[in-house]
Amino acid sequence: MSLTDTAPTASAADRIRELGVDLPVSRVVRETADAVSISFAVPDAHVEEFSYRPGQFVTVRVPAGPGDGDRYARSYSLSSAPGLDRELTITVKRTPGGRASGWLVDNAREGMTLRVLAPAGLFTPADLDHDLLLWAAGSGITPVFSIARAALARGAGAVTLVACHRDAEQEIFGDRLAELVRRHPDRFTVITRLSSETGRLTSDAVQDLAAGRPWDEAFVCGPAGFMDTVRAGLRELREKAGAAAGTDAAPVHVEEFTSIEGDPFVLEELATGTAAFEATVALDGATHEVEWPAQATLVDVLLGRGIRVPYSCREGDCGSCMSKLRRGRVEMACTDALEPEDIEDGYILACQARPTEGPLDVEF
Ligand SMILES: Cc1cc2nc3c(=O)[nH]c(=O)nc-3n(C[C@H](O)[C@H](O)[C@H](O)COP(=O)(O)OP(=O)(O)OC[C@H]3O[C@@H](n4cnc5c(N)ncnc54)[C@H](O)[C@@H]3O)c2cc1C
Ligand code: FES
Structure with missing residues (x-):
């Protein structure tokens, strides 16, 4: 150390x-x-x-x-x-x-x-040429609308969107989606479900809607119950299809809409003379050598130096600051945005990580 x-x-x-x-x-x-x-x-x-x-x-x-x-x-x-x-x-x-x-x-x-x-944010396709399966409920249509438009304009794959709303009055972007279907009839399919008419989405309905549709990545955004149902339905469909369908590795991304409680707009730099660890940070093709004080998070250290680091909530929720710890040790107060496998693979949340053993090596 x-x-x-x-x-x-x-x-x-x-x-x-x-x-x-x-x-x-x-x-x-x-x-x-x-x-x-x-x-x-x-x-x-x-x-x-x-x-x-x-x-x-x-x-x-x-x-x-x-x-x-x-x-x-x-x-x-x-x-x-x-x-x-x-x-x-x-x-x-x-x-x-x-x-x-x-x-x-x-x-x-x-x-x-x-x-x-x-x-x-990490709720974004790895490749716009991928076949995409998009699921949205209520205001969850917002990010998938952006994804669908970008993929249709700049990609080459099939895009299927299942848009769920309470009733026709609540439907956001209905006309603009219909126009996109007219412009891309061979690539874009929109299925609109109104829960006032069909009831809430079930795992069986998810499987019926997704069966036979091509997808390399799925994106799901809406209330927690809706996202759980879609994930469960897609999981069951994969299990039934087995390896033959080739979809077992296709990722299902979810975006949870929660409220931030702290104030990520305020940065308090550390007081003088604080003991710090040496750290090497690879970010956006550049390598930064920084002193990382034991009381500070890595996001705060980088922001304090004017380095453009990905972050948003600064409370461990959004995952924007996810990065890989290649050397050294850190402790994190909150790891909500990480899956247990991420932690096993050495991923950290830079807005939560405080160093306990150095020197450290982190890659964004
Ligand atoms: C990555 C991300 C993307 C998002 N994108 C969108 C988007 O595109 N469109 C969109 O509309 N929203 C989006 N959201 C959600 C948005 O950030 C807010 O969470 C949402 O607008 C609600 O904020 P609010 O201040 O109105 O509600 P809040 O005041 O945070 O209240 C939320 C709920 O908690 C209840 N509540 C409030 N105070 C208390 C209390 N003291 N005790 C108990 N319950 C309480 C309220 O009744 C309400 O039901 C997104 C969130 C995230 C994290
Ligand atoms: S900035 Fe949101 S989890 Fe780190």
Whole structure:
């Protein structure tokens, strides 16, 4: 274990830094009585920072009241598609009793400015040429709409979307999906299910809908019960099909819509003279040699040095900061975004990882 002392830093007040960029709202479109799409114009200086992959999300600071305690950080998937839309667009549906979503639905206006963290997230196809099987319920349509548009415009595979809504009034993007089917009749299939008519989705229905359809990757987004049902249905279908169907290795990605409780917009840099471990961090094709204090998370260390690291919630939930520990040891307060196999394979959440043994070697 090797420990060195970090260089002295500034006073307590100077150590608080605000993260994110103020983006002007360029358009607000009402999608349904309870959902709006909010578009942002990204200034030229931030275009690279705000580049994204289909299915990723941004985190918005929602000023839902007069006091500091009424500011909430909330993640929203991008419904726009990279390469197809100039603006960055999120689609927000009101959560009954929610603190921030209703404020956005009622108050977002063209000309206002909202503070936004750069896009992040792992809910994105490995290859746009893959055959994709997309499942969405309610506002879960947002990331899969972006994925479907990007794949149809830039990929070559078949895209099947099962879109579930409570009733026709709640249907988001219905017209735009119908237009996409008209433009790509051989590649795009949309199956719309209204639970007011068909009841809730069951594992048997999932199997009927998916049977015989080609897919290299599946994407599922909606309430927890819906995602469990789709996963169970696809698992049963695979078990019945056996190895012959060739789908046993195809990944099923899920995106869980939860609310952030902390404030990922604030970064407090560490006080002076803290003992630190030596670490080598490989990120975006560059290698950074950093001093990693024992009390600090790796995301905070990198942000403090102005290094563009993938992150969003900074509370172990979203998985954006997942990286591989190749040498050294860390401890993590929360590992919610990791599967047990990920931990066995040496993956860590850089927003949770604090070093316990060095030197360390981490690869994003
Ligand atoms: C990666 C990601 C992408 C997302 N994408 C989208 C998207 O595209 N569109 C979208 O609409 N949403 C999306 N979300 C969800 C979004 O971030 C918010 O969680 C959602 O808008 C609800 O926020 P809220 O502040 O309105 O609700 P919250 O105030 O967080 O409340 C959520 C629920 O908890 C209940 N609740 C609130 N306070 C309490 C309390 N003190 N005790 C008990 N219960 C309470 C509320 O009644 C409500 O049912 C996404 C989330 C993630 C993580
Ligand atoms: S930033 Fe969300 S899990 Fe680390």
